[in-house]
Amino acid sequence: MTLTQLGEAHWGPAATGHRIWQSRRLLGSGDALWNEATEALLTWRIKTRSGFVVEPLEPAQIGDRPRLQAVLGPIAIDEPIEVVDTLRSASRVGFAYRTRPGHPVRGEEAFILTRQGQEVFLEIRSLTAPSDRVCWRVAFPLLLVAQAFTRWRYGRALLPNRV
Numbered sequence: 001m002t003l004t005q006l007g008e009a010h011w012g013p014a015a016t017g018h019r020i021w022q023s024r025r026l027l028g029s030g031d032a033l034w035n036e037a038t039e040a041l042l043t044w045r046i047k048t049r050s051g052f053v054v055e056p057l058e059p060a061q062i063g064d065r066p067r068l069q070a071v072l073g074p075i076a077i078d079e080p081i082e083v084v085d086t087l088r089s090a091s092r093v094g095f096a097y098r099t100r101p102g103h104p105v106r107g108e109e110a111f112i113l114t115r116q117g118q119e120v121f122l123e124i125r126s127l128t129a130p131s132d133r134v135c136w137r138v139a140f141p142l143l144l145v146a147q148a149f150t151r152w153r154y155g156r157a158l159l160p161n162r163v
Helices: 031-042 134-138 140-157
Strands: 019-029 052-055 067-072 075-078 081-088 092-099 105-116 119-130
Touching: 019 031, 019 140, 031 092, 031 105, 031 119, 081 105, 105 140, 119 140, 134 140
Parallel strands: none
Antiparallel strands: 019 119, 052 067, 067 075, 081 092, 092 105, 105 119
């Protein structure tokens, strides 16, 4: 089981020394939204629409290590990751990845779409701790600010006008 417990409807993270964050947002309703949001989520568009470069843009699979970069103007920051879990059912779809050495932070992040009746929700679960690299450890407070902005962008990335 991963730290973000992708398959669990209710997340009860263990005390791991990470900052715990979770949000759930209604995206809208209907079959078309569910189908489009599912496709967009699983092919990393939640990340690419939030300012990241992901290569290759293929459906997330356990063990994948796509190239992930945060782009800030002319600066591109490598963020080594590995997909640790995926979920595909009639009412829950998502994936989780953990950071690898060299990432600006340590932790795990999960993106989950859930369907209740016709309503479609996006849930994000995150565990964050300072990086293993000294240069990123020093910048950790600034990275938390950047992370908050990125999470706001995640919440908008799969809205009906974007999918």
